Amino acid sequence: MPNQLNGVDIVSSLPSKLPRAILFDLDDTIIEFHALAAPAWDAAISGIKDELQGFSPIQVRDAIDRVSVTWWADPERHRLGRLDLARTRRQNVSTALRELGLIDDDLVDRIVKDFEQRRFAGLRLFPGALKTLEYFHEAGVRLGLVTNGDGAGQRAKIERFDLARFFDCIVIEGEFGVGKPDERVFKYALSQLGVDTGDAWMVGDNPSWEITPAQRIGLQGIWVDVHGTGLSAHDGHHPDRIIRQISELLDTLPPKSQVGST
Numbered sequence: 001m002p003n004q005l006n007g008v009d010i011v012s013s014l015p016s017k018l019p020r021a022i023l024f025d026l027d028d029t030i031i032e033f034h035a036l037a038a039p040a041w042d043a044a045i046s047g048i049k050d051e052l053q054g055f056s057p058i059q060v061r062d063a064i065d066r067v068s069v070t071w072w073a074d075p076e077r078h079r080l081g082r083l084d085l086a087r088t089r090r091q092n093v094s095t096a097l098r099e100l101g102l103i104d105d106d107l108v109d110r111i112v113k114d115f116e117q118r119r120f121a122g123l124r125l126f127p128g129a130l131k132t133l134e135y136f137h138e139a140g141v142r143l144g145l146v147t148n149g150d151g152a153g154q155r156a157k158i159e160r161f162d163l164a165r166f167f168d169c170i171v172i173e174g175e176f177g178v179g180k181p182d183e184r185v186f187k188y189a190l191s192q193l194g195v196d197t198g199d200a201w202m203v204g205d206n207p208s209w210e211i212t213p214a215q216r217i218g219l220q221g222i223w224v225d226v227h228g229t230g231l232s233a234h235d236g237h238h239p240d241r242i243i244r245q246i247s248e249l250l251d252t253l254p255p256k257s258q259v260g261s262t
C-alpha cells in the first residue's frame, strides 16, 4: 500500500478523528467500471464477426478504440458525451465502421446494445466497498455521492447495488447541471450535508476531477490509485493520502464500537 508520498508518511499525517463528512466518487471508486469496457467490446464485436465483411474483430475493435480515444480526449466533448453515453457510443461506433467502409446502422445498434448490456451486467463493487460505506454511515459521518455522467445511467448503478441507503446526499452531473471538477459540485454537496469544507474528505480515482479541485476549497483529498500507476502519471497533484481501494480507509480508523467514545 503506497502510504508514502515524497518520503512523507501520509497515514501518520491523517486527522486522528473522523471527518464530519466524506464525499465519494462512484465509478472506479466504489464500483469497478473502466476495466470492464475492453472485454465487453471484444465480446460484442465477436458476436457479429460473421457480418464484418472480411474485417477481423481485432480490426473493428482497433477502429472503435481509435475513434473513441480521439473523441474522449477533448474535455468539452467528454463533458457532453458522457451526458448521453448511448448516443456517443453509437456515434463513435458508426464513425469507426464507416472508416472501414462498413455502413450498417443496424450493426452499429446491435454492437452498442450488446456492449452496454454486457458492461452493466459485469459491474461489480470493489471488495470491502459496502463494509466501508457502512462503517462511516453507522459512525455518523455524513456521506455524499458526487458522480459525473447522466442521471439515468448513474441512478441505475446506484439502485443495482442499493447504495442510496448510505448517502445523505447524491449529486449527479446530469441532474445537477454541472459536474466535477467544478467546485460548485463539492460546495453544493457539503451545503446539503451541513458540513464545512475543512471538515470533509473527498475520495475518488481522478486527481484532476476530484482531488486537486476539492483540496483547493479546503477538503482533504484521498486519491484511489485504482490502476496502481502512482503519482508519476499525474504531475502536479498532491493527494493528502493515496489508497488502492476504499476499504483501506478502515485500516487506520478505530473499530466502530469506539467511534464517538472519546
Ligand SMILES: [Mg+2]
Binding pocket: 025, 026, 027, 028, 029, 204, 205, 206
Ligand atoms: Mg471515478
